[in-house]
Amino acid sequence: MNKFTLFSVLVLFIMLFTIKNADAQTEIAFELSFSEPQAHYVDVNMILSGVDADFIDVKMPVWAPGSYLVREFSKNVEQFGVKGLSGTEILPFVKINKNTWRITTNHNKKITVSYKVYAFEISVRTSFVDDAHAFISPTGVFMYVNGMLNLPAVVTVQPFAGWKKVSTGLEPLKGFSYRASDFDVLFDSPIEIGNQDTFEFDAAGTKHTVAMVGSGNYDKARLSVDMAKIVNSEKSIFDHMPNTRYVFIVHNMLKGGGGLEHLNSTVLGASRDGYGTEKGYTNFLGLVAHEYFHLWNVKRLRPEALGPFDYDNENYTTDLWISEGFTAYYDNLILRRNDFYSPEKYLDVICSDIEIVENQAGTKIQPVAESSFDAWIKYYRPNENSKNTGISYYNKGALLGMILDLEIINATKAQKGLDDVMKAMYDEYYLKLKRGFTSLEFKAMAEKVSGISLDAFYREYVYQAGPINYSIHLDHAGLNLLNDYQGKEVASLGLVASNKEGKFIVSSVMRDGAAWKEGISVNDEIIAVDGNRFTGAVEVAKVTTDLDQYIANRKAGEKVNVLLSRDGLIKTVSVTLQKDPKGKFHIENSNDATVDQFAVRKRWLNL
Numbered sequence: 343m344n345k346f347t348l349f350s351v352l353v354l355f356i357m358l359f360t361i362k363n364a365d366a367q368t369e370i371a372f373e374l375s376f377s378e379p380q381a382h383y384v385d386v387n388m389i390l391s392g393v394d395a396d397f398i399d400v401k402m403p404v405w406a407p408g409s410y411l412v413r414e415f416s417k418n419v420e421q422f423g424v425k426g427l428s429g430t431e432i433l434p435f436v437k438i439n440k441n442t443w444r445i446t447t448n449h450n451k452k453i454t455v456s457y458k459v460y461a462f463e464i465s466v467r468t469s470f471v472d473d474a475h476a477f478i479s480p481t482g483v484f485m486y487v488n489g490m491l492n493l494p495a496v497v498t499v500q501p502f503a504g505w506k507k508v509s510t511g512l513e514p515l516k517g518f519s520y521r522a523s524d525f526d527v528l529f530d531s532p533i534e535i536g537n538q539d540t541f542e543f544d545a546a547g548t549k550h551t552v553a554m555v556g557s558g559n560y561d562k563a564r565l566s567v568d569m570a571k572i573v574n575s576e577k578s579i580f581d582h583m584p585n586t587r588y589v590f591i592v593h594n595m596l597k598g599g600g601g602l603e604h605l606n607s608t609v610l611g612a613s614r615d616g617y618g619t620e621k622g623y624t625n626f627l628g629l630v631a632h633e634y635f636h637l638w639n640v641k642r643l644r645p646e647a648l649g650p651f652d653y654d655n656e657n658y659t660t661d662l663w664i665s666e667g668f669t670a671y672y673d674n675l676i677l678r679r680n681d682f683y684s685p686e687k688y689l690d691v692i693c694s695d696i697e698i699v700e701n702q703a704g705t706k707i708q709p710v711a712e713s714s715f716d717a718w719i720k721y722y723r724p725n726e727n728s729k730n731t732g733i734s735y736y737n738k739g740a741l742l743g744m745i746l747d748l749e750i751i752n753a754t755k756a757q758k759g760l761d762d763v764m765k766a767m768y769d770e771y772y773l774k775l776k777r778g779f780t781s782l783e784f785k786a787m788a789e790k791v792s793g794i795s796l797d798a799f800y801r802e803y804v805y806q807a808g809p810i811n812y813s814i815h816l817d818h819a820g821l822n823l824l825n826d827y828q829g830k831e832v833a834s835l836g837l838v839a840s841n842k843e844g845k846f847i848v849s850s851v852m853r854d855g856a857a858w859k860e861g862i863s864v865n866d867e868i869i870a871v872d873g874n875r876f877t878g879a880v881e882v883a884k885v886t887t888d889l890d891q892y893i894a895n896r897k898a899g900e901k902v903n904v905l906l907s908r909d910g911l912i913k914t915v916s917v918t919l920q921k922d923p924k925g926k927f928h929i930e931n932s933n934d935a936t937v938d939q940f941a942v943r944k945r946w947l948n949l
């Protein structure tokens with residue numbers, strides 16, 4: 343080693359040490375306050391200390407992990423400004439793209455970035471502020487310093503007058519201050535601020551807090567017992583609990599629905615009066631089961647594209663049918679395992695999924711792997727033609743989860759199931775290798791656990807579009823899938839229309855159906871059919887319109903004359919009715935099930 347090399351090594355060492363040290367010295371703190379909550383604003387101060395650069399870029403994410411759509415959160419940012427250490431020196435900045443502000447530091451070691459965020463989109467993945475409460479969806483409120491996602495952050499909340507509680511999965515410090523070990527944790531920790539009704543329960547060695555936002559007819563004691571059952575049941579699959587605390591933030595609304603998973607919390611949308619009916623209550627528990635299952639599947643056991651996240655762009659994966667679809671399979675299965683569903687009710691729920699998938703024309707067009715990859719531009723951006731061109735990776739993925747489960751249980755003589763694949767994948771890729779899995783690695787593990795080749799399963803069901811042969815898989819459990827419409831000739835016009843402001847308007851046209859072939863379009867107004875005036879009126883307790891009832895009394899092959907208004911011009915279209923291709927399914931036990939088939943059924947349905 344010559345002197346020059348030694349010098350270079352020393353310089354490099356000093357540089358590395360300095361860079362590391364500079365990183366370690368930079369501290370980021372946020373202050374959230376609410377000067378105008380009634381106008382739906384949150385005021386943000388981002389305080390950077392130990393800055394050692396001529397300029398820094400601060401950025402806002404363009405999407406919220408778990409919700410695969412570029413939402414351009416920076417559209418809600420206004421009154422951006424920067425001050426130096428003194429608090430009076432105003433620092434220059436320039437916006438260099440839609441979500442990046444470049445700040446000239448003028449050698450200030452401490453700078454304060456301030457901005458306001460307009461928050462008026464109530465959903466599990468966006469922020470909402472009014473004079474009653476604030477829901478902070480972090481990717482749309484907090485900014486990060488480019489290249490410094492690994493830094494910890496401290497968040498201090500100054501609640502609006504009269505707001506007494508803060509609920510979040512962030513690590514609590516003193517008062518209303520919280521710490522995130524890095525920005526991935528910060529961006530994965532929503533915050534609810536207001537006067538939410540909170541209660542707690544312990545399950546699987548973890549303290550769970552439920553924050554009920556808004557009124558609702560929920561029963562806290564009943565929920566504590568039932569939610570704990572779900573937690574224990576799901577934990578038993580993975581036999582590992584990554585959290586010591588977990589927070590459910592529940593938004594009770596007129597019409598609820600949807601949830602978003604996070605590392606140690608979740609946000610659920612519930613119908614405020616839905617807890618009172620058996621159906622509504624079970625739906626809520628299904629949502630709990632779904633989002634809680636994500637604690638393992640997707641938040642930790644994940645496709646390689648889903649972490650560490652790129653907050654600037656789409657993050658593409660072909661495996662959402664596993665991350666979302668299998669989670670959707672398990673949410674119902676967990677309800678069955680805990681007797682919230684009887685075996686018969688559970689099979690009915692499976693049939694509903696089969697009808698959603700097989701009655702949708704798009705299932706013949708889009709493979710489920712492609713549905714996953716294109717979630718950003720298709721599933722999250724549906725239009726009037728979506729059902730003709732695509733399939734949900736939730737519903738089809740759930741059915742593929744069921745099929746894989748049945749195949750594994752059958753191949754292992756009821757010794758193993760999909761649970762064993764999920765646990766083995768979690769142990770290998772999350773706990774041991776600490777990385778995401780590839781599609782081939784998931785397949786390899788499922789083949790290892792089951793001892794069978796899954797080439798045909800992947801080729802025909804994952805990478806190809808087309809119908810699923812349910813019967814051969816359900817037969818492993820001695821179960822038969824029956825189509826109630828088999829052999830029945832139901833006439834169909836092949837369109838959906840409804841009464842909008844007094845006009846009977848077509849909202850979708852089914853691919854290859856009668857209306858599709860004869861050229862009836864979405865947005866056409868149906869005035870009359872065969873000289874009969876139809877309005878789209880729906881009889882109480884029926885889901886069909888007056889036109890549906892008229893068509894149901896006709897026969898496939900017959901012609902009807904449809905009088906339309908298209909963009910204000912009248913036209914008549916002669917349509918030949920077709921046989922409705924839709925199915926209505928139910929599952930029956932076969933009378934002569936063998937001992938082996940019964941063993942598969944027993945394990946699958948937890949009999």
Ligand SMILES: [Zn+2]
Pocket residue numbers: 632633636665666669
């Ligand atoms: Zn999900």
